[in-house]
Amino acid sequence: MIDFLLFCCLAGVSLGLDVRQSPSDLIKSPGDKVQISCSHDRKDYRVILWYQRSPGDTALKLIGYLYFKEATMEQPFKEDFNISGDLGGSTAKNASLIFKAVKPEHGAVYYCAAREAR
Ligand SMILES: *[C@@H]1O[C@H](CO)[C@@H](O)[C@H](O)[C@H]1NC(C)=O
Ligand SMILES: *[C@@H]1O[C@H](CO)[C@@H](O)[C@H](O)[C@H]1NC(C)=O
Numbered sequence: 001m002i003d004f005l006l007f008c009c010l011a012g013v014s015l016g017l018d019v020r021q022s023p024s025d026l027i028k029s030p031g032d033k034v035q036i037s038c039s040h041d042r043k044d045y046r047v048i049l050w051y052q053r054s055p056g057d058t059a060l061k062l063i064g065y066l067y068f069k070e071a072t073m074e075q076p077f078k079e080d081f082n083i084s085g086d087l088g089g090s091t092a093k094n095a096s097l098i099f100k101a102v103k104p105e106h107g108a109v110y111y112c113a114a115r116e117a118r
Contacts, residue, residue: 021112034099037085038112039092046087047118048095051111052077060111066095067118080106 021038028034038048049065064073064083071083080103085095093114099106 021110028102030103031101032099034102035096036110037094037096038114039094040114041092042114043090043092045093045114045116047115048083048085048087048093049113049115050081050083050095050097051113053109053111055108063097063110065118 020040021036023036026034026036038050047065047067050063051060052063053060061076062074063077063081064071066072066083066085066087068088069086073081073083080100082098082100083095084098085093087093087095095112097110097112
């Protein structure tokens with residue numbers, strides 16, 4: 001039974017950066033813990049941002065961002081989401097958006113983007 005549909009589509013390109021997001025789409029049931037991730041190869045880019053675009057809405061809402069290992073979450077998303085990863089070091093970068101327990105109203109397109117500094 002499909003209770004819930006979540007699209008997490010290919011995403012943010014910032015400053016010519018090739019940002020990869022996985023998985024590209026997901027179907028989950030309410031209450032599931034979900035983790036999607038985003039990676040790129042620019043070793044000096046220490047910030048990964050996550051955005052949500054709700055169906056029927058053109059606005060990209062900032063969920064939060066990761067700077068090194070520190071997640072800063074926007075107020076409306078604090079309860080339901082978290083961001084984890086480690087953007088320190090001189091390796092490829094990877095940050096995950098975590099849905100603590102997915103809800104029907106989380107059905108949206110999720111974008112990530114990267115930038116050099118906060
Ligand atoms: C959110 O993720 C960070 C790691 O990025 C972790 O330290 C923190 O405990 C998490 N917070 C919650 C509320 O899950
Ligand atoms: C990014 O991190 C997540 C969580 O640790 C992991 O599942 C995923 O495979 C990683 N992606 C890449 C491209 O390393």
